[in-house]
Amino acid sequence: MCDACLNNIYCSQHRFQCTECYDYDLCLSCFRSGRESKSHKRSHAVRHILKTVALKPDDFIPPHDDVNPMTSADELKTFITLEPDVNRPESEARWHFLHGTDSHLRYLTATVEPGHYAAHITILPRLSNTLSQAGRDELKEEGLGYLRIGLGTLRNKKQFFRTRYQEEPFASLVLEEGQIIDKLLDRYWWTVVKLPGDGEPVNLHADCVFSIETPEDLGLIVQWSGIRAFASGNEATVSINIADIRLYDIRDFAEPLKVPPEQPPSSTQPPTVAATPAPEASVPTPSTQAEDTGDEEITAEELLSALLQIQQSVEDARQRAQLEAAIKQRLKQQEEERQNAVFTYMFAKAIEKQAILEQEQREQEEARRFLRLMGFDF
Numbered sequence: 001m002c003d004a005c006l007n008n009i010y011c012s013q014h015r016f017q018c019t020e021c022y023d024y025d026l027c028l029s030c031f032r033s034g035r036e037s038k039s040h041k042r043s044h045a046v047r048h049i050l051k052t053v054a055l056k057p058d059d060f061i062p063p064h065d066d067v068n069p070m071t072s073a074d075e076l077k078t079f080i081t082l083e084p085d086v087n088r089p090e091s092e093a094r095w096h097f098l099h100g101t102d103s104h105l106r107y108l109t110a111t112v113e114p115g116h117y118a119a120h121i122t123i124l125p126r127l128s129n130t131l132s133q134a135g136r137d138e139l140k141e142e143g144l145g146y147l148r149i150g151l152g153t154l155r156n157k158k159q160f161f162r163t164r165y166q167e168e169p170f171a172s173l174v175l176e177e178g179q180i181i182d183k184l185l186d187r188y189w190w191t192v193v194k195l196p197g198d199g200e201p202v203n204l205h206a207d208c209v210f211s212i213e214t215p216e217d218l219g220l221i222v223q224w225s226g227i228r229a230f231a232s233g234n235e236a237t238v239s240i241n242i243a244d245i246r247l248y249d250i251r252d253f254a255e256p257l258k259v260p261p262e263q264p265p266s267s268t269q270p271p272t273v274a275a276t277p278a279p280e281a282s283v284p285t286p287s288t289q290a291e292d293t294g295d296e297e298i299t300a301e302e303l304l305s306a307l308l309q310i311q312q313s314v315e316d317a318r319q320r321a322q323l324e325a326a327i328k329q330r331l332k333q334q335e336e337e338r339q340n341a342v343f344t345y346m347f348a349k350a351i352e353k354q355a356i357l358e359q360e361q362r363e364q365e366e367a368r369r370f371l372r373l374m375g376f377d378f
Contacts, residue, residue: 002027004035007316011052017248020044029312050115053247058091059110060220060242064162068096068105077234095126096222097236098145100229102167104180106160107242109218115249116209119151119189122243123202123222128235135237139197144238145227146170147195147202150181151245152188152210154219160184169225181221187211195224195238209250220245 002009003024009015016031018024021040034042062068070080078097085093096105125144127136148170154160165180173192175181181190187210193202212218220242228237 001025002030003040004030004037011054013051015049015052016046017049018044018046027316029309029316032312033309047118047248048251050249050251053112053115053117053249055109055245055247056088057085057093057242057244060094060107061109062094063106063108063160066162067164078236081239093241095239095241097239098224098227099236100227102169102223102225102227104167104221104223106184107220108154108157108160109220109245111215111217112212112247113215114212115247116211117247118209118250119204119206120246120248121149121151121204121220122245123147123149123204124241124243125195125199125202126239126241127197127199128230128237128239130235131237136197139228139237141197142228143197144195146192146225147240148175148181148190148192148223148225149204150175150185150188150190150221151218152185152190153212153216155184155186157217160219168223170223180223184221185219195227195240197228199238201243 001007002015004026007027009025009027014028016026016028018026018040021038021044024038024040026035026040026046031046036042068080071078077099079099080097081095082092083095085091127139131139165183168179170179170192175190181188189206189208189210191204191206193204195202222240222242230237
């Protein structure tokens, strides 16, 4: 949705995302006109997104059970549970329980078309219900541990699905050659983040892009290290769910991208870092227009700009009208197909019932004829 005009921006449409305001997008028309709303200013750096690929949990394919088993070998520890998704009742949410030992999860995603993508990943943490208030306060202050996330193209799909590796801690923020993410992914983006102890969602914004040259499946790897655990027992202090992945196809990706400043890390929290083969890019922001004094004549450029804005608004309205008409036509067609299917089913059942009735009458008549031949009168 455009944060200025509040009209929908479809995944296939262009959008302009502010790099200084949180979750702020403009449609093409509002960007051209230099619209401002909320805390957004025309002077803010933006990135031009050609299209958005939204990947939901239904698009995530888990690997073989040997890689990510549901339980421990002795079945005393639960590693994964499938639970109803509160946001999508028809689907199940896959929760991974992070025990004290270092481990990781993997997912294969649906096929993604070629482009130069920056990623946004949302991870939902959930604290154990058995945590005391004192324990929750301690985790809120110190954090739960660290996650290292990698997303990119696969080196070998079979290897990604079935091959197990020795788990690795990542006390260093450097991703070394030969570690799990580097072994399994070819062109990728990665980052390290401290898992907060308050249970709030973790939103990861890539400050780099990775390129996809042909339609490919992507691999997601989430490692955890130094996770806080209970002193005894087999329950995990926290579980996580990969809520969604959004991929932004960035235009002019070879140019530097102005990113929003981050809060300085605390002494106990290492800064988030990322590495990728290619830098990300920005698009020039619309220039700030001079105030209208009322005495200046309208220039040809201003008139042309106004005509282009009107033309774009008319085109947007036409496209919305076409889309609404197509949706209505499709719904009408589906209703007609449903009614025809019901009529066909009822007609077939009626014919079947009539055939059964006629068969029973023939059998009764044959039985009477046989009894008459045997000399029985009735």
